[in-house]
């Protein structure tokens with residue numbers, strides 16, 4: 001596949017909150033950081049086309065990351081509020 005010079009992808013990370021839920025890895029009920037990542041197609045390092053969002057939770061105790069759906073993030077944020 002030919003590539004166009006100066007194009008690439010970039011991922012932007014953003015914290016979207018936190019929630020205290022049981023960790024599937026270590027089993028402790030600790031605070032999990034909620035984070036979104038959005039991938040962009042870039043031209044000369046400038047984000048032009050947004051591709052997709054991915055949501056993660058990270059356990060504050062064992063640092064295990066898990067991919068979650070957007071509606072799960074919304075539910076966890078409501079529980080934390």
Ligand SMILES: [Zn+2]
Nearest residue numbers: 023026059062
């Ligand atoms: Zn854990």
